[in-house]
Amino acid sequence: MSSWSRPDPLMRDLIHLINARRHDHGDTDAAVDTLQAFLEQGREQDLLTVLAALDEDMAEWLFDLVAEAAxxxxxxxxxxxxxxxxxxxxxxxxxxxxxxxxxxxxxxxxxxxxxxxxxxxxxxxxxxxxxxxxxxxxxxxxxxxxxxxxxxxxxxxxxxxxxxxxxxxxxxxxxxxxxxxxxxxxxxxxxxxxxxxxxxxxxxxxxxxxxxxxxxxxxxxxxxxxxxxxxxxQNAVRLHRLADETAAVWRDLDPVVRARTIVHLHTQCGNGVYMPVWTDLFDPELPEDHGPLWTSPDVWVFTADLPIEWPGEMLTNRLLAEGCTRFENHIVEAPEN
Known part of the structure; x- marks a missing residue:
């Protein structure tokens, strides 16, 4: 049997305000009150999980309300x-x-x-x-x-x-x-x-x-x-750490492998404003089923109305300074909603 359980009253209120927004009505003050209740109950992670699941327009709207509520x-x-x-x-x-x-x-x-x-x-x-x-x-x-x-x-x-x-x-x-x-x-x-x-x-x-x-x-x-x-x-710090970690792993590769390694920067779209970014290091001489030499952990960044630079800019600048020149950018399509 599924382990799914019925949402609690506060989560139902959040679902209702999202549905009201989808139908072009709703009370902004009531929405802020609901989001503040999440924060006062220590349920910040629940809000971030919902943000990660929304489409871009809905997520930006909710992100504005979350910022105001906090x-x-x-x-x-x-x-x-x-x-x-x-x-x-x-x-x-x-x-x-x-x-x-x-x-x-x-x-x-x-x-x-x-x-x-x-x-x-x-x-x-x-x-x-x-x-x-x-x-x-x-x-x-x-x-x-x-x-x-x-x-x-x-x-x-x-x-x-x-x-x-x-x-x-x-x-x-x-x-x-x-x-x-x-x-x-x-x-x-x-x-x-x-x-x-x-x-x-x-x-x-x-x-x-x-x-x-x-x-x-x-x-x-x-x-x-x-x-x-x-x-x-937080975006700046996390992307900086991703760049440093990728550069450190690339630097530690065997010089022959390092010379032919391709850096893949992955960003995900279609999931609103709470976006995972990660990197892979690939050796093109290995068979396709071998997979990457190394994959970084996911770094989650917010993009709603923030002056965030393209996530690859910090990474490529860091690796170019190390002597790495082979990059590919990969946009990972996510199912809607």
Missing amino acids: CSVVLDGDLDEKPAYAVMAALELPLQANLPPPLKLKIDPVATADLLHRHLRLPAGTVVRVEPRLLTDATLELMTLQALNEHLIALADSQRTQPITARVHPPVENTAFLIFELIGAPDPSLPEALEERHRRVLLEGLVEQCPELALAPHMLEAPVYAAYAMFDA
């Missing part, structure tokens, strides 16, 4: 008043290259809050709370949606909170993330764009506080939910 909560207040929100956001900032350790990445929370209030043009009455250190992709790689949500709930409940992370890890790429919270915001949405003058003055003010930043205002974009920054950072 990074916004309604503040308690008078029922007759308009609702106010606590929202956790992130700005992606350029770092200088070849920074010597130890990294400081310290900023003045008060001065930075003032900069953000002025140059993001936030509504009056919105309080800005800034994390005192810039975070790196390697630091955010250890974060979870639950951790973001719990941090924000503690903040909204006026509890004394610790910094979101106690330790900053060396960056994998030349990027840092400024994490901040908006307390009492009139809605959970964030500015969709930054005017050039605001972008320039904002970054100049941050570089003055933290010389490790690079003065490249053209790279500064509008803030996003911290969950987006977290997944973007």
